[in-house]
Amino acid sequence: MAFSDQFLDELRGRVGLVDVIGRRVKLTRKGREHQGLCPFHKEKTPSFTVNEEKGFYHCFGCQAHGSVFDFVMETEGLNFPEAVEKLAGEAGMEVPRDTPEERERQKKRQTLFDVVELAAVAFERTLRMPEGKPGLEYLKRRGLTDETIKRFRLGFAPEGRGRLKAQLARDGVDEGLMIGAGLVIKPDDPGREAYDRFRGRVMFPIQDRRGRVIGFGGRIIGDGEPKYLNSPETPLFHKGNTLYGMHLASAAARQSETLIVTEGYMDVIALAQAGFAGAVAPLGTALTEDQIQLLWKVVREPLLCFDGDAAGGRAAAKAAERALPHLKPGYGLRFATLPEGQDPDDLIKSGGKTAMQAVLDEAPALSEMIWRIETGGRIPAQAEARAALEAKLKEHTRRIQDPTVRAHFSRLFGERLWPEGANGGARSGGWQGNRAGRRYDRGTGRGPGTNVHISGSEAQRHLDAGKIRRTALLAALINHPDCFDEMSEALGTIAFSAAELDNLRQQVLNTLAENPGLDSAGLITHLNQSGYAGILDRVLAPDDSGHYFFARPNANRDLVLSGWKESWRIIRNEDLAREIEEAKRISRENPSEEASRHLQRLTQHRLELATEDDDALAGA
Numbered sequence: 001m002a003f004s005d006q007f008l009d010e011l012r013g014r015v016g017l018v019d020v021i022g023r024r025v026k027l028t029r030k031g032r033e034h035q036g037l038c039p040f041h042k043e044k045t046p047s048f049t050v051n052e053e054k055g056f057y058h059c060f061g062c063q064a065h066g067s068v069f070d071f072v073m074e075t076e077g078l079n080f081p082e083a084v085e086k087l088a089g090e091a092g093m094e095v096p097r098d099t100p101e102e103r104e105r106q107k108k109r110q111t112l113f114d115v116v117e118l119a120a121v122a123f124e125r126t127l128r129m130p131e132g133k134p135g136l137e138y139l140k141r142r143g144l145t146d147e148t149i150k151r152f153r154l155g156f157a158p159e160g161r162g163r164l165k166a167q168l169a170r171d172g173v174d175e176g177l178m179i180g181a182g183l184v185i186k187p188d189d190p191g192r193e194a195y196d197r198f199r200g201r202v203m204f205p206i207q208d209r210r211g212r213v214i215g216f217g218g219r220i221i222g223d224g225e226p227k228y229l230n231s232p233e234t235p236l237f238h239k240g241n242t243l244y245g246m247h248l249a250s251a252a253a254r255q256s257e258t259l260i261v262t263e264g265y266m267d268v269i270a271l272a273q274a275g276f277a278g279a280v281a282p283l284g285t286a287l288t289e290d291q292i293q294l295l296w297k298v299v300r301e302p303l304l305c306f307d308g309d310a311a312g313g314r315a316a317a318k319a320a321e322r323a324l325p326h327l328k329p330g331y332g333l334r335f336a337t338l339p340e341g342q343d344p345d346d347l348i349k350s351g352g353k354t355a356m357q358a359v360l361d362e363a364p365a366l367s368e369m370i371w372r373i374e375t376g377g378r379i380p381a382q383a384e385a386r387a388a389l390e391a392k393l394k395e396h397t398r399r400i401q402d403p404t405v406r407a408h409f410s411r412l413f414g415e416r417l418w419p420e421g422a423n424g425g426a427r428s429g430g431w432q433g434n435r436a437g438r439r440y441d442r443g444t445g446r447g448p449g450t451n452v453h454i455s456g457s458e459a460q461r462h463l464d465a466g467k468i469r470r471t472a473l474l475a476a477l478i479n480h481p482d483c484f485d486e487m488s489e490a491l492g493t494i495a496f497s498a499a500e501l502d503n504l505r506q507q508v509l510n511t512l513a514e515n516p517g518l519d520s521a522g523l524i525t526h527l528n529q530s531g532y533a534g535i536l537d538r539v540l541a542p543d544d545s546g547h548y549f550f551a552r553p554n555a556n557r558d559l560v561l562s563g564w565k566e567s568w569r570i571i572r573n574e575d576l577a578r579e580i581e582e583a584k585r586i587s588r589e590n591p592s593e594e595a596s597r598h599l600q601r602l603t604q605h606r607l608e609l610a611t612e613d614d615d616a617l618a619g620a
Contacts, residue, residue, distance in 0.1 A: 003081075003084060003095075003096065004096070005210075006208070006236075007093075007096060008069075008084070009208070009209060009210060010093070010241075011084065011087055011088055011091060011093060012055060012067070012068060013209060013294060013297055014091040014092075014093065014293065014297075015068060015087050015090060015091050016052065016068075016296075016297050017050055017051075017052050017055060017056075017057065017067075017068045017071075018034055018050055018052050020068050020071060020072065020087070021034075021036075021050050021057060021068075021071055022034075024039055024075060025037065025038075025039050025048065027050060028046075028488075028489055029513060030049075030513060031513050031514045032051070032053065032254055032255060032514075033049045033050060033051050034049065034050040034051075034052070035048065035049050035050075036048050036050075038059040038061055038062060038064065039075060040059060040062050040064040040074065041059070041061060041062040041064075043061055047059055047060040047061040048060075048061075048064075052254070052297070053250065053251060053254045055067055055068070057071060068087065069083045069084060069087070072086060072087060111177060112177065112180055112181045112234065112235060112236050113212055113213075113214075113236065115168070115173055115177050115178065115180075115181045115183070116181050116183070116213045116214065116215065116216075116236065117212070117213050118168060118171055118173065119164060119168065119181070119183050119213075119216070120153060120155065120203075120205045120213045120216075122155075122164060122167050122168070123155025123156060123157055123164075123203040123205075123216075124153055124154070124155040125155075126155060126156045126157070126158055127149075127154065127155045127156040127203075131156075131158045132155075132156035132158065134156075134200075134221045134222075135155075135156030135201075135202045135203075135221060136156070138202055138219075138221055139154060139202065142266065142270075142345070143270075143273075143345075143349065144269065144273065145273065148269060148272070148273045151248070151272075152204070152205075152245075152248075152269055152272075153205045153207075153213075154202065154203065154204060154205075155202075155203040155205070156201070156202055156203060157196065157198035157199055157200065157201045157203050157218060158199070158200065159199055159200045160196070160199060161195040161196055161199065162193075162195060162196060163196060163199075164178075164183060164184070164196045164198070165178060165183075165184050165194065165195070165196055168183070175194055178194070179194065180234065180235070181231075181234060181236070182197065182215060182216075182231040182232045182233075182234045182237065183196070183197055183198075183216075183231075184196060184197060185197050197229070197231075198216060198218040198229065200220060200221055200222070200224070201218030201219055201220050201221065201229065202218065202219045202221065203216055203217075203218050204216065204217040204218070204219070204244070204265045206230075206231070206237065206242065206244055206283065207247045208236075208242070208247065209246055209247050209250070210247065211247040214234075214236040214237045214242070215230065215231030215234065215236065215237035215239075215242075216230070216231050217229070217230050217231075217244070217265055217283065217284075218230075219265070219266075228264070228265075228284060230283055230284055239282075239283040239284070239285065240285070240288045240290055240291070241288070241290035241291065241294065242283060242291075243261075243280040243281065243282060243283075243291055243294060243295075244265055244268055244280060244281045244282070244283060245268040245269075245272070245279060245280045245281060246280050246294070246298075248272070248277070249268075249272075249277060249278045249279055249280050249298075250278075250298050252277035252278040253277075253278030253298050253299055254298055254299065256277075256278055257299055257300075257510055258276075258278050258299065258303060258360075259278045259279075259280065259295060259298050259299045259302040259303065260276055260278060260279040260280070260302075260303050260305050260336075260360070261279075261280055261281065261282070261287065261295065261302055261303065261304045261305065262279060262280075262281050262305045262306075262343075262344055263281060263282075263305075263306060263307060263312070263315070263343070264281055264343075265281060266343075266345055267279070267281060267305075267343055267344045267345060268280060268281045270344055270345035270348055271344050271348070271356070274348045274352075274353050274356065275353055276353075276356065280295075286315055286318045286319065286322075287304070287315070287318070287319045287322065288322070289322050289323075289326060292319070292322060292323050292326060292333075293326065296331050300330050300331050300332070301331070301332050301333065301334055301365075302333060302334070303333075303334045303335075303336055303360060303363050304316060304319055304333055304334065304335050304336065305336040305338065305344060305359070305360070305363075306335070306336070306337060306338065307338055307342070307343050308337055308338040308339050308340040308341060308342055309340060309341065312337065312338070313337075316335050316337070316369065316373075317373055319333065319335075320333070320335070320366055320369055320370055320373070321399075323366060324366075324396060324399040324400050325399050325400065325401050326401070327366070327400050327401075327402055327405045328402045328405060329402065329404055329405060330492075332365055332366045332367075333365070333366045333369075334363040334364065334365055334366070335363055335364055335366070335369040336359050336360050336362070336363035337359070338359060339359075344356060347359065357531075361503075361531055364499055365499065365502070367409055367412055367413075368499060370393070370396050371393075371413065371416065374389060374392050374393060374396075375389060379416075379417065386417065389417065390417055393413045393417065394410075394413075396409070397409045397410045397413065398590070403583065403586075403594065403595070403598040404579070404598075406586070407578075407579045407582040407583060407586070408579075410582050410585075410586070411578055411579075411582055467498070469567050469570065469571055470494060470496060470501070470571065471501070471538075471539050472550070472551040472567060473487075473491060473494065473551075473564060473567060473568060473571070474491070474501070474504065474505055474508065474539055475539050475540055475551040476550055476551040476555075476560055476563075476564050477491060477508060477512075478508060478520065478523060478524065478527075478536075478539070478540065479520050479540070479551060479552065479553040479555075480520065480553075480555075480557065480560050481512055481518055481519060481520055481523050482519075482557070483557065483560055483561060483564070484512045484513075484516075486561055486564075487564060488509055488512070488513070490568050490572075491505065491509065491568075492509060493572075494568070494571055494572075494575070500535045501535065501539070503532075503535075504527070504532050504535050504536065504539065507527065507530060507532060508523070508527070511523060511526055511527070520553065524536065524540075549563060550562070550563025550564050550567070551563075551564075576602065579602055580599070580602045580603065583595070583598055583599040583602050584599060586598075587599050
């Protein structure tokens with residue numbers, strides 16, 4: 001059967017090429033692409049690349065090439081309709097059936113594309129005519145250039161109940177199609193004539209990911225309500241799974257790995273004009289779960305930028321709540337809060353691009369945002385209030401479906417709520433039981449879960465050692481970028497609880513992935529110029545990384561790699577021990593088949609790692 005372009009485009013966007021191929025091929029990010037061993041022929045050196053932005057894979061060895069549909073067809077022996085049905089089922093989309101009625105609907109939808117395009121051209125033309133002067137003056141007052149107005153195809157709908165209707169009729173458009181496209185309203189009273197939906201408004205065409213106009217947003221000039229008016233739901237336009245500006249933002253966002261989500265049309269346009277090309281906005285509603293999934297198809301950690309008022313705070317909390325069930329390893333959100341009373345346009349006009357960038361750079365991760373929302377920045381001293389806070393944080397954590405992410409959130413909140421070393425080394429609230437006295441010690445042979453009493457000062461030294469060890473791993477890569485291939489994948493899996501350390505880690509990995517061959521001096525210069533000078537000085541200071549010989553600039557490559565791998569193994573084992581303890585707690589509190597399987601997987605993984613470590617030591 002034939003599938004519409006719109007259906008296939010939406011399906012591609014929902015399933016994600018990297019996600020589908022990643023189920024069969026271990027992929028490693030290399031700049032803007034992913035790379036792995038080709039599944040279609042035997043090879044030892046990766047020559048198989050996946051480009052999510054362009055929507056295809058290619059093997060330079062066997063010349064295999066195609067889309068997500070081709071990959072499923074080749075790997076699972078399906079024909080095209082079967083591959084479409086399989087992917088649609090995974091994405092929760094209903095496959096249109098090849099019936100006369102469906103063919104008629106598809107034909108009508110294609111015709112509606114033509115109708116809304118005619119309307120967009122009419123609005124653009126009107127903006128430059130005398131009757132469009134109020135709209136053009138408004139846009140100029142907002143500081144928009146002619147180039148920006150043209151790029152976003154801004155226009156104007158003049159006053160008058162039938163101006164657009166008459167224009168479209170002259171182009172041969174049937175009134176029923178005008179109504180179906182959401183451009184004209186038909187009153188319930190059969191005696192009244194249909195009239196234009198948009199009147200006296202600056203017009204913002206809303207486009208799909210292919211750049212086709214599917215609807216409109218209109219801002220009123222002067223007094224009147226509503227201030228902004230969107231197209232209704234139509235066969236083309238579904239506001240819950242559409243983001244304004246995505247067709248222009250996606251390429252720039254993938255290149256910079258920064259996708260900014262703001263609140264409105266003008267915010268997107270102001271950011272783009274100021275140089276932040278990767279900006280999008282929902283369409284007058286809170287960010288939906290479908291829109292969050294669309295964002296994750298472009299970057300792994302989109303940045304939500306909300307106005308600094310009560311409404312912005314509520315929007316941030318709602319987005320966090322909706323994202324939690326869908327979190328998975330490597331994917332999250334960051335939250336940038338603007339100064340009170342300002343939107344992105346205001347901030348850019350008052351402080352320029354630098355002020356806006358500073359807000360974005362300080363954006364905390366989702367876990368930190370939830371912590372701030374619930375604590376207000378303070379942990380209550382009273383036991384009752386702290387218990388209530390613990391219950392709220394646990395409720396957030398339980399909503400996370402992925403067991404690994406859930407375990408990390410639970411551990412992070414627990415460690416912050418009941419700090420190690422408090423009250424004689426025991427956690428008074430018992431978030432995860434008394435784990436202050438549990439650790440993995442390779443030197444004594446005590447494994448994870450072995451009870452070892454640690455005094456408050458010893459527990460603090462244990463925490464400090466863990467932080468220094470992680471800092472040393474990062475310092476080693478900064479001082480020895482030629483070890484990037486050996487270190488990058490493992491470094492990307494380590495949890496950095498300090499936000500500024502984690503931000504530096506991501507910047508180092510991204511910079512080296514995009515600039516192969518960059519030496520240490522060049523990397524340090526780039527990091528300093530990118531605003532990381534303060535944290536970089538602390539990471540490279542002898543008091544932090546200097547305790548580890550392998551992190552020093554003058555260490556030879558063999559020593560760097562051997563010391564780095566040993567420290568990484570220790571961190572990995574400690575983290576896994578904590579995950580197992582957390583999985584046991586979850587299994588006790590909420591017994592389920594999923595929780596039991598997760599605990600079994602972690603336990604088996606620990607055994608496998610122990611075997612690998614023993615083999616490595618035997619061969620040393």
